[in-house]
Amino acid sequence: KAGVTQTPRYLIKTRGQQVTLSCSPISGHRSVSWYQQTPGQGLQFLFEYFSETQRNKGNFPGRFSGRQFSNSRSEMNVSTLELGDSALYLCASSALSGVNWAEAFFGQGTRLTVV
Amino acid sequence: DAKTTQPNSMESNEEEPVHLPCNHSTISGTDYIHWYRQLPSQGPEYVIHGLTSNVNNRMASLAIAEDRKSSTLILHRATLRDAAVYYCILRDRGSTLGRLYFGRGTQLTVWP
Numbered sequence: 001k002a003g004v005t006q007t008p009r010y011l012i013k014t015r016g017q018q019v020t021l022s023c024s025p026i027s028g029h030r031s032v033s034w035y036q037q038t039p040g041q042g043l044q045f046l047f048e049y050f051s052e053t054q055r056n057k058g059n060f061p062g063r064f065s066g067r068q069f070s071n072s073r074s075e076m077n078v079s080t081l082e083l084g085d086s087a088l089y090l091c092a093s094s095a096l097s098g099v100n101w102a103e104a105f106f107g108q109g110t111r112l113t114v115v
Numbered sequence: 116d117a118k119t120t121q122p123n124s125m126e127s128n129e130e131e132p133v134h135l136p137c138n139h140s141t142i143s144g145t146d147y148i149h150w151y152r153q154l155p156s157q158g159p160e161y162v163i164h165g166l167t168s169n170v171n172n173r174m175a176s177l178a179i180a181e182d183r184k185s186s187t188l189i190l191h192r193a194t195l196r197d198a199a200v201y202y203c204i205l206r207d208r209g210s211t212l213g214r215l216y217f218g219r220g221t222q223l224t225v226w227p
Binding site for chain 1: 158202
């Protein structure tokens with residue numbers, strides 16, 4: 001089956017602009033999580049969505065937001081971009097069976113560069 | 116969530132076994148031990164997970180100490196493709212949250 005698809009793969013934006021990143025999870029997966037990866041901070045959790053509801057949020061400013069649609073596809077938005085927002089943004093999808101989590105499948109990420 | 120401690124880097128020669136250690140002294144009884152790895156320019160990928168018993172799959176083996184305070188990921192014959200950052204992560208089996216806590220991981224270098 002198809003893996004997690006993130007679009008676009010690369011993006012260059014100017015400070016102050018906003019950006020929207022998209023993630024299509026594996027078919028049947030209802031959980032989507034977003035992570036930011038930078039050389040300085042490593043992989044940091046942004047937020048998690050399950051069945052269109054945000055269930056968990058990391059320690060990021062309100063400029064970072066997200067949503068999930070009824071088909072489980074998710075988008076994250078960053079407003080008023082700062083140079084420090086340059087990073088690899090990764091999306092992961094998981095299936096939940098009872099209370100046991102299966103593995104998380106990650107996309108290849110969107111490389112955002114803010115200039 | 117309980118924290119894990121891993122060496123920053125390790126090296127191996129191709130076709131030799133590799134033992135990647137992870138300490139998790141504050142692990143709780145309901146924490147699964149997960150390993151993920153991240154190849155260059157890729158998202159992380161699942162390697163293996165276990166609770167109490169040793170586990171094997173096509174990619175690797177996971178050896179869990181009897182007191183569960185440490186574990187070791189074993190790559191039986193390292194290949195150049197195994198060069199990656201390996202992350203040891205604890206995940207509460209009772210939690211319905213999909214969040215994973217990534218540390219800095221171990222950068223594995225494989226020499227031909």
